[in-house]
Amino acid sequence: MDVKTVCLGMLTDGEASGYDLKKHFESSFGHFFAAGYGSIYPALASLSAQGYVSCKEIPQQGKPDRKVYRITENGRRRLLQELDHPNPSHKVRSEFLATMCFAHLMTPDQVQTVLDNRITEIDRYLTMFDEFECTCMEQTPNGMHFTVGLGRAVMSAMKKYLEEHGHVLLENPQIGKRPATG
């Protein structure tokens, strides 16, 4: 399950350009599967070369031609194959938590700032989730509601934990400790 497969899945909802897909990656998929142009455009080119999507070029003045992609029957079959994996991964890459591991090397002010900013970001996500539920259509698949709900549950738990336990990182600041490790 790479960017290619997620693009393919998004195209089951109807034809779209790379630019359109990027907006999906930013909004509904943003909290668990980010992708930039540097991944999306090569993905679409590759899918097209493999015959999993067809491409319709719509000329525009000023802007580059708009390339609209549509999933093919082969693409649909390929997607079902990719979805048939029993144990898909769920990975976190957190510079935030990595930073907090070394809070004892930072000043309390630095730590507090990082904690505050994380909570602000979580609030941004929670707002985004609310907006999604307000603006989405009835035919929006269950899976989208499910992932947004899970995002909300996880983000809320994280916020609560930060508010309740963040203070332990501010206690006994020990900068410059460990004068002789060996």
Place this chain on the structure above:
Amino acid sequence: MDVKTVCLGMLTDGEASGYDLKKHFESSFGHFFAAGYGSIYPALASLSAQGYVSCKEIPQQGKPDRKVYRITENGRRRLLQELDHPNPSHKVRSEFLATMCFAHLMTPDQVQTVLDNRITEIDRYLTMFDEFECTCMEQTPNGMHFTVGLGRAVMSAMKKYLEEHGHVLLENPQIGKRPATG
């Protein structure tokens, strides 16, 4: 904050080889910052070339020489610089959630298997967290306890959500739906 910086941080706890660091990445850091040999060894080589760590080669018979790295004063300064970023990222890359977005294209059996396997994996993490708290020393920095606690809070919330809402993905299976998108 890349693998290089995290390695540098780990080395503030004492000297270690790439192999040793890999074990840290698998255990205490595993749930929020995974890294494989393909990242760790080049990172250590680069840190060494930049003078942020020193390297002591210990010959061994049979196995390759054990290379033990130690953080230098320059490295310590560099680490503090890297830690001085107010808004470190926290990113999720979830093939699991991406798959669940397309649950309506899968059979209920397939979806159930994926959900079950995710819960099993969460339980593995929760066990790992318990073991960490049992086996860690008194001088273990607050930050490590904090990140493990946050991991536990987040994983528990996720498990609860899966148990309470997973069933919505099994309702109205609509495989082969959308016969004419255009």
Place this chain on the structure above:
DNA sequence: ATATAATATATCAATTCGATATATGAGCGG
């Protein structure tokens, strides 16, 4: 006896990230 796991380092192709380049129209403030 055979297979697997642990110790230990290293490389490589494929993938992804993050920034940048290009080109234009719309809207807004000074």
Place this chain on the structure above:
DNA sequence: CCGCTCATATATCGAATTGATATATTATAT
């Protein structure tokens, strides 16, 4: 009306990362 930012739209590129594989030996389990 000039300049600024934002939105539209595609594309590339170096750097970082992933995941697999190679090598070599000993210890443990089947």
